[in-house]
Amino acid sequence: MESNRQRKVSQIIQEDFAELFRKQASESKQSILVSVSDVKVTPDLGIAKIYLSVFPQEFRQAVMKEIEENKAQYRNFIGQKMAKQVRIIPQLNFYLDTTLDDVEKIERELRGEGDNPVL
16 A cells, blocks of 8 residues: 555656656657656655656557667656755666556457457
8 A cells, every 4th residue: 555655756756757758759750759758756765666658659669669768867857856855866677567558458359340250
């Protein structure tokens, strides 16, 4: 069960990264949308798991690779934003959120458009 402090830190991280990725998308020549779907913070506030959705799908691996390579800069960015609110800046772990893809796949299967035969 998440504490109020965990929820508050998660919300701050989610909002700050959403704004950062929105700015990066507007400055980019490519039309790539990166959204922060969820943030989970450990009880000691030492690790933040950040779940990202990337659209269009063909850019997912490249975007995730770039984010992993720049993880230190992202931690520095979030550290500047949260410096007055927390003592320890959490380690950032980025994950690709494929929830919407899974929902779409299930809906296709239910309509009979997938690999499963209709009985």
